[in-house]
Amino acid sequence: MFKVNAELKPSETLMREAYCGALMEMAKTDKRIVALDADLVSSSGMKPFFQAFPDRAIQCGIAEANMIGVAAGLSLTGKVPFCHSFGPFASRRVCDQIFISAAYAKLNVRIVGSDPGVTAAYNGGTHMPFEDMAVLRGIPEITLLEPCDPVCMADLTRQLADVYGVYYIRMARKNAVAVYEEGSTFQIGKGNVLRAGMDVTLIASGILVAEALKAAELLAAEGVSARVVDMFTWKPMDTELVAKCAEETGAIVTAENHNVYGGLGSAVAEAAAKTVPVPIEMVGTDDRFGQVGTEAFLRVEYRLTAEHIAEAAKKAIERK
Amino acid sequence: MNKTIRYKELRVFAEEIRVKTLQTFAHIGFGHIGGAMSIVEAVALLYGEFLRCDPKNPNWPERDKLVISKGHAGPTVYATLAMKGFFPEAMLRELNQGGGRLPSHTDRNKTPGIDMTTGSLGQGLSAGCGIALGDRMDGRDANTFVFLGDGELDEGQNWEAFLFANQQKLSNLIAIVDVNGQQLDGYTKDVMDLGDVEQKLAAFGWHVESCDGHDIPALYKAFSNALAWTEGPSAVVMHTKKGHGCSFAEGILSNHHINFKPEQMEEALEKANRVLDEARNALRK
Numbered sequence: 001m002f003k004v005n006a007e008l009k010p011s012e013t014l015m016r017e018a019y020c021g022a023l024m025e026m027a028k029t030d031k032r033i034v035a036l037d038a039d040l041v042s043s044s045g046m047k048p049f050f051q052a053f054p055d056r057a058i059q060c061g062i063a064e065a066n067m068i069g070v071a072a073g074l075s076l077t078g079k080v081p082f083c084h085s086f087g088p089f090a091s092r093r094v095c096d097q098i099f100i101s102a103a104y105a106k107l108n109v110r111i112v113g114s115d116p117g118v119t120a121a122y123n124g125g126t127h128m129p130f131e132d133m134a135v136l137r138g139i140p141e142i143t144l145l146e147p148c149d150p151v152c153m154a155d156l157t158r159q160l161a162d163v164y165g166v167y168y169i170r171m172a173r174k175n176a177v178a179v180y181e182e183g184s185t186f187q188i189g190k191g192n193v194l195r196a197g198m199d200v201t202l203i204a205s206g207i208l209v210a211e212a213l214k215a216a217e218l219l220a221a222e223g224v225s226a227r228v229v230d231m232f233t234w235k236p237m238d239t240e241l242v243a244k245c246a247e248e249t250g251a252i253v254t255a256e257n258h259n260v261y262g263g264l265g266s267a268v269a270e271a272a273a274k275t276v277p278v279p280i281e282m283v284g285t286d287d288r289f290g291q292v293g294t295e296a297f298l299r300v301e302y303r304l305t306a307e308h309i310a311e312a313a314k315k316a317i318e319r320k
Numbered sequence: 321m322n323k324t325i326r327y328k329e330l331r332v333f334a335e336e337i338r339v340k341t342l343q344t345f346a347h348i349g350f351g352h353i354g355g356a357m358s359i360v361e362a363v364a365l366l367y368g369e370f371l372r373c374d375p376k377n378p379n380w381p382e383r384d385k386l387v388i389s390k391g392h393a394g395p396t397v398y399a400t401l402a403m404k405g406f407f408p409e410a411m412l413r414e415l416n417q418g419g420g421r422l423p424s425h426t427d428r429n430k431t432p433g434i435d436m437t438t439g440s441l442g443q444g445l446s447a448g449c450g451i452a453l454g455d456r457m458d459g460r461d462a463n464t465f466v467f468l469g470d471g472e473l474d475e476g477q478n479w480e481a482f483l484f485a486n487q488q489k490l491s492n493l494i495a496i497v498d499v500n501g502q503q504l505d506g507y508t509k510d511v512m513d514l515g516d517v518e519q520k521l522a523a524f525g526w527h528v529e530s531c532d533g534h535d536i537p538a539l540y541k542a543f544s545n546a547l548a549w550t551e552g553p554s555a556v557v558m559h560t561k562k563g564h565g566c567s568f569a570e571g572i573l574s575n576h577h578i579n580f581k582p583e584q585m586e587e588a589l590e591k592a593n594r595v596l597d598e599a600r601n602a603l604r605k
Contacts, residue, residue, distance in 0.1 A: 024353065032456075055457065061487070064478075065481035066446045072448020076428075077381075077458065094442055097477070101447055105437035106429050 002184035004194050008210055010152050011178035014281065015171050016045025018150030019112065022157035023082060024049050027056060030161055036083040038070055044084040044114060059252045065091045068097035068109070075108040080161055086120070086247035087129035087170065091136050101125045101138045103166045110160050110167045116146065116206060118298035119172045120290060128290025133234050134262025137166050143188065144234040148209035151180040152232060159188060170206060177210035179230070191238040197227030201245035204255035205231050205264050207304075208283070212255050214306035219313055226313055237267045243275035251316035252280045255309050260284035266305035268288040279319035281312035327536045328603040329369045334364035334536065335511045335596035338565045341593055344412045351416070352392035352424070353358040353488070354575035358500040359393050361534050366465060367400050369541050375405040384462050385451050389444020390469035390498065391425035392577075395597045398422050398431065402598040406433035416580060442475025445495060450484050452493040456593035463492045463547065471503025474512045475507035479524070485553040486525030494546050495555040498533065499563035526535065533558025567591050588590075 011020070027049070033051050033073040034056045041059065060067035064085050079239040083089065090113035091098075102109040113132050115121075120128040134145050147153040153171060160167055179194070181220035186192070191203070193255030195216050204212035209230045216226040227249055231238065246252060252272060256264040272278060285302045297308060299305055322600035338360045345351040360510075369595045372384045388397055395415060407421075414420030421430045435451070438444045455462045468478065485493050497517060505511050514520075518528045527549040529542035539558060546554035562576075563569030565576025568584040581586075 058453070058488075060484060061480075062485065063480035065443075065477040066449070066484050069443050069446020069454065069477065070450035070484065073436070073447035074451075074454045076385075076447070076451050077454025077460075079454050079457070097443060097446070100437065100440040101443045103449075105427075158421065 002186060002192055003181040005178055005181055006262060008177050008213060011086045011176045014045065014171045014174050014307040015150055015153050015176050016114070018154040018164045019157055019171060020045045020049050022053055022154040026158060026161050027053050028306060030077060032080040033161065034074055034079045034081050035057060035105045036060055036067050036081055038067050038085040038089065040079055040085055043173065044112070046084065064094045064119055065097050068094045068111070071109045072101040072105060072107045074314040078166050078310055079109060079123060080110070082110045084113065084114065086127055087132045088127060091129060091132035091168065092214065092294060094183060095135050097129060097164060098136065099139050103142055107121040108164050109316050110169065112171050114171045114173045116172060117285070118295050118302060118304065119174070119207065119257070121295045122292055123299065125290040126290035129287045130259040130288070130290060132170060132264070137235055138265070141165060142235060143167045144170070145188065145232055146206040146234060147205055147232050148230055149176045149179045151178070151182060151184050152186055155186050156183065156188065163188070166215045172207055174208070174295045179209055179213070186232065188235050188320060189236050189238060191231040191233070191241045193227060193229055195226070195228040196319055197225040199225045200251040200253060200271045200317050201227040201249045202253045202309060202313060203229045203231050203242070203245070203268050204263070205234065206257050210256055211306045212309055215309035215313065218310040224313065224317065231268070232233070235269055237271045239275060242268055242271040246272050246276035250278050252278060252320050253309060254280065254317050255283040258284055259287060261287055277286070279316045281316040283312050302306040324541035327540065328599070330364055330368050330536050331538070332496060332596070332603055333598045334361045334367045335592065335599045336403065337364050337400050339592045341396045341587065342394050342566060342585065342589050343448070344399050344415050344588065347413055347496055348416050349582070350579040351395060352575065353566055353569045353578045354562035355390055355393045355498070355500065355501065356396045356562045357569060358465060358498050358533065358562050359396055360565065361536060361539055362496055362558060363396050363400050365539050365543055367404055369540070370547065371465065372462070373433070375433070377382060378406055382460055384464055385435040385464045385478060386512055387438060387444040387448045387451070387464065387466040388426045389466055390437050390441065390472050391438035393467065394422070394426040397426065397434070401431070401433040441472040447479050448493055449481050449488070449490060451490060452490045456490070457476055465493060465494050465496060466550050468495055468497045468567070470497060470499040470501065470508050470514055470517065471511070473514055473517070475496070482521065482524040487554045491550045491555045496552065497555055497557045498560055499557060500560045501575070502562040502575070506573060518557050521557065524582065525552060525599065527552060527554040527555065528557060530557045531559070533560035534564055556583040565592055565595065
């Protein structure tokens with residue numbers, strides 16, 4: 001069960017603090033929990049874990065391929081490994097290791113890819129994954145998650161102790177808008193309807209959930225009733241919810257901090273096409289590479305704002 | 321233990337494995353014969369002596385684990401697992417059959433006794449590191465052995481894993497490097513020259529044992545020394561011949577994957593059986 005905060009404010013904790021905190025809580029009682037990092041412990045916020053559990057914290061150096069293989073091997077002995085690197089190095093760089101050593105081998109591995117899309121900001125195009133989910137989505141049976149705030153991040157992290165398989169979590173490391181009330185819980189594979197609406201559904205993920213909520217306000221001022229869905233699970237897609245929204249609102253806008261090719265837009269479009277085909281507009285990076293800049297600059301540059309979502313919503317409604 | 325007799329027994333076991341492996345290939349008419357033949361003696365020493373496992377309980381947590389990173393050598397291990405009773409010998413007929421349990425490259429989810437899924441070269445040693453680390457964390461007195469090919473060492477991930485194993489001082493990890501000097505496109509020195517493998521691994525902080533991979537007493541000593549080493553990871557660098565003991569595969573350049581005629585295999589099996597008989601006779605003496 002979840003509750004949405006009445007007012008959108010910056011979260012008190014950072015995403016990485018929520019991740020590290022949840023993992024430390026789990027590790028206290030669950031000896032299976034181990035953490036791996038590729039020389040980014042200071043960035044991932046995992047220093048407290050590495051200090052508190054030195055025997056279960058594994059520094060792998062700048063060698064991500066080996067890290068994924070080590071994690072797979074650890075899980076073979078019953079451990080529950082959580083690996084971290086920046087998004088591009090936790091996905092496209094290690095795609096075959098995740099595919100073969102983890103997924104195809106049917107082992108039990110969690111991978112946190114941080115700094116998704118424009119949140120990589122000053123690290124620029126080399127570090128700015130607009131494709132991580134697309135790269136991994138072709139791996140059978142993998143689960144892809146993108147929480148929007150620390151409450152969701154912590155809850156998903158806790159759930160990952162007792163599920164089996166390969167899970168990739170796309171995590172903005174720092175600031176987030178607090179969308180959910182403390183104590184909210186989440187169901188992997190099920191989207192959350194955050195706001196009711198009948199004219200169009202805005203299906204968003206990660207940092208664009210808050211933008212979608214703002215877009216719904218902008219649309220309401222113009223007399224348009226927009227439903228907002230937080231689709232924090234990209235795979236498996238909640239086809240049932242997509243179909244229901246398509247049926248009831250007749251138009252969909254997807255919003256992702258990711259390339260629209262192979263990302264959330266594609267996944268939602270596949271689900272709608274197979275069930276209730278309706279006009280869909282996609283907000284996301286349109287087959288472009290990343291670049292340096294402030295997150296604020298990049299959000300505008302790649303058209304990832306509430307205004308862009310509202311504009312796309314009107315276009316989708318026109319196409320009904 | 322009388323070592324001389326034990327070596328003779330292990331020679332018999334090795335030749336039995338060689339024959340059984342060739343018979344396994346015989347049914348399908350093709351396969352990765354070169355790299356399967358070069359590890360026969362090492363596999364015999366593992367399953368005959370050094371690898372603690374229980375055919376009746378293949379997932380026994382305390383067992384020693386084996387990762388065949390050069391996964392295409394699976395058939396040698398399949399033949400051995402059948403001989404050890406992990407599964408009925410009739411199952412060897414399933415090699416490369418659709419829906420079967422013995423794929424061309426080893427798969428932990430398909431075959432009883434196979435610990436890790438491999439085949440995309442360069443990944444097995446990392447998994448081996450994780451297994452060895454997990455066993456050590458939980459205080460299990462178990463070793464992890466990893467077969468690596470010399471051609472496979474072209475893959476950079478191996479060298480990440482060599483660094484990692486030394487950093488973690490994984491003394492319960494033993495890499496068996498099959499230096500047969502050949503890879504798919506030709507001689508290793510022509511395709512991608514590895515140089516001095518022993519020197520490279522020593523420079524990466526590993527304890528290195530070097531030996532002739534078809535010489536049972538030499539391999540026995542190398543494994544014993546590697547297992548006795550407690551300060552960090554060990555490598556048994558074994559120099560072998562790709563296709564060793566298979567008449568139509570030995571000594572030819574293109575023996576990584578071979579399509580053979582039934583009469584070629586008949587001849588190879590006849591010769592391998594003769595060598596097996598000689599080994600049995602030597603044991604009786």
